[in-house]
Each structure stands twice: as structure tokens, then as C-alpha cells.
Amino acid sequence: MAKGRGSAMVTMAVLCLLVAALQCELAQAATYAIGGNGGWTFNVSGWEKGKKFKAGDVLVFNYQKGAHNVVAVNKAGYVGCSTTPRNAKVYTSGKDQIRLVKGLNSFICSLPGHCGAGMKIQISAS
Numbered sequence: 001m002a003k004g005r006g007s008a009m010v011t012m013a014v015l016c017l018l019v020a021a022l023q024c025e026l027a028q029a030a031t032y033a034i035g036g037n038g039g040w041t042f043n044v045s046g047w048e049k050g051k052k053f054k055a056g057d058v059l060v061f062n063y064q065k066g067a068h069n070v071v072a073v074n075k076a077g078y079v080g081c082s083t084t085p086r087n088a089k090v091y092t093s094g095k096d097q098i099r100l101v102k103g104l105n106s107f108i109c110s111l112p113g114h115c116g117a118g119m120k121i122q123i124s125a126s
Contacts, residue, residue, distance in 0.1 A: 029056040029099075034121060039063050040070065040109070043118040053125040055102035065094030068119065071110045072098065078106035078122055081115035100125040 032051065035044040039062040061070045070091040071077070077084035090110065091098070098107070102125055109119040 029054070029058060031058045031060060031097075033060045033062060034107075035062075040068060041119065042114070044121050045118060048121060048123050053100055053123050055100055055125045057100045057125065059098045059100060059105075059107075059123065061091065061096040061098070061107070063094050065092065068094075068109045068111060068114065070096050070098070071108050073106050073108055075104065075106060078108060078120055081108055081110075081120065083108075083110050102126065 030053075032053070034040050035047055038044075041063065063070075071083050072089045072091075073082070073084055074088075076082070077088060083090070098105075100123060105123045105125060107121050107123075108115040
């Protein structure tokens with residue numbers, strides 16, 4: 001019986017350490033407002049230069065609701081200004097918060113002419 005209690009205590013200790021490690025990881029995530037004070041607008045590409053993004057960081061896209069949107073696209077969608085893949089997530093709140101994944105994160109505004117006029121950005125997260 002004592003052996004069972006010891007195993008349960010070890011399991012609980014390991015679980016507590018895992019939760020603490022997860023909390024530390026989340027606490028280190030940074031939040032970035034795309035475009036700074038100007039917000040999500042035309043010609044934001046280049047805003048990301050000099051910043052080091054990590055998976056888990058949060059991008060905030062501030063814009064006037066209805067004037068723009070944010071679509072999380074793949075590389076082809078970014079290059080071609082299209083909502084590729086077909087199930088690309090579209091955000092429309094005007095205060096969209098998107099958590100970065102490891103690798104390349106690509107975003108466009110899909111309203112007619114917006115992406116082609118420079119309303120797109122790619123962020124690489126480590």
C-alpha cells in the first residue's frame with residue numbers, strides 16, 4: 001500500500017512541474033501590435049524587421065471593423081493575395097489576436113485590392 005502512495009506522490013509532483021513549466025512558457029510570450037500605433041493598414045510589410053518572434057507570441061491586428069480583415073494564409077496565399085488554403089481563417093473583429101506558430105506565419109487583408117496594395121505581412125517564429 002505504501003508503494004502505491006509513493007507512486008501517486010511522484011506522479012503528482014511530475015504533473016505539478018509540467019504545469020509550472022507551461023506557465024513559465026506562457027508568461028514569456030510577447031504581444032505585438034502589427035503596424036505599431038498605425039495598426040493593420042497598407043504597407044505594413046517591413047514592420048516586423050528587427051523583431052525576434054517566437055511560437056506562442058501574440059500578434060494584435062488593430063483596424064476599423066468593416067474597413068479591413070485579417071486572413072491567416074499559407075505561402076501561396078501570401079504570394080498570390082488569395083485566401084489559400086480554402087479553409088483559411090478570416091478575422092473581422094478589428095482587434096484580432098492571433099498566436100504565432102513555429103515557422104512562417106502569413107497574413108493578408110482579403111478585401112478587394114488591399115493585399116495587392118501592400119496589406120500583407122509574413123512573420124517567422126522560432
